[in-house]
Amino acid sequence: MRPIRVKISVRCLSVFYGSFQALKDVTLEMREGAATALIGPSGCGKSTFLRTLNRMNDLVPGFRTQGEVTVDGDNIYAPGVDVTRLRKRVGMVF
């Protein structure tokens, strides 16, 4: 059997749009090769969370994060991260 590997790790993630807090202290691990579903009522932050995984919120005025998001162990909000390269690794289909 293949060993379980964590692909995306999220620790103590909070997301703000200005003074509004959209995500509160989210911690979870997403496994490589697994299908993970996010389920919740409208406005609970599903899209915000997904956009945070490839930094698509960066251009939203007032957007900021606290906590850590890693993809294959790399902190995607670290200074100097090449966002275009990140988006080659973390795609999104609308």
Ligand SMILES: Nc1ncnc2c1ncn2[C@@H]1O[C@H](COP(=O)(O)OP(=O)(O)OP(=O)(O)O)[C@@H](O)[C@H]1O
């Ligand atoms: N660009 C933005 N500026 C300010 N607030 C925002 C922005 N985008 C989302 N929000 C707010 O953040 C919260 C989470 O929204 P989000 O779109 O992530 O929810 P959702 O779970 O994807 O909802 P839905 O099921 O309707 O798609 C909502 O209160 C929303 O109004």
Ligand SMILES: [Mg+2]
């Ligand atoms: Mg949504």
